[in-house]
Amino acid sequence: MKRWTALFLTLVCILGLAGCDNRTRNYIIENEPSITGTLEEVRDNAIIIYINTQGYPNGASCKVSLDVENKDSYTDISVGDEIVVYYNGEIAESDPLQINTVYGITLKTPANQDAE
Numbered sequence: 001m002k003r004w005t006a007l008f009l010t011l012v013c014i015l016g017l018a019g020c021d022n023r024t025r026n027y028i029i030e031n032e033p034s035i036t037g038t039l040e041e042v043r044d045n046a047i048i049i050y051i052n053t054q055g056y057p058n059g060a061s062c063k064v065s066l067d068v069e070n071k072d073s074y075t076d077i078s079v080g081d082e083i084v085v086y087y088n089g090e091i092a093e094s095d096p097l098q099i100n101t102v103y104g105i106t107l108k109t110p111a112n113q114d115a116e
Helices: 002-018 025-031 111-115
Strands: 034-042 046-051 060-065 082-087 097-099 102-109
Touching (some): 060 102
Parallel strands (some): 060 097
Antiparallel strands (some): 034 082
C-alpha cells in the first residue's frame, strides 16, 4: 500500500510541474531573442513588419504570427507603430520573411507620438 501511495504522489507532482511552463513577460523580455520593426499591416492571424537590421541592411518585410505564447505581452498596436517581437530566433527565409514561433509582442514607440 505504501508503494501505491508513493507512486500516486510522484505522479501528482510530475503532472503538477508539467503545467508550470508559463513564462512571464519579464522573463521573455530578458531572455529571448527579439527584433524591432515598424508595423505595416495587420491581418487576421499575422502582422507584417518592416525590419532594418544588420542582417537585413536594405530592410525587409517580415510576416509575424499572432499566435503569441504570452498573450499578456500583446497590446493594441496600429499601423506605423514601432514594435518589438520576441521569438525563438528563427526567421524563415521566404518572401516575405516569416517568424512563426512568437513568445511576445510589445509596443516600443506609438505611431501617433508626434501628434501629442
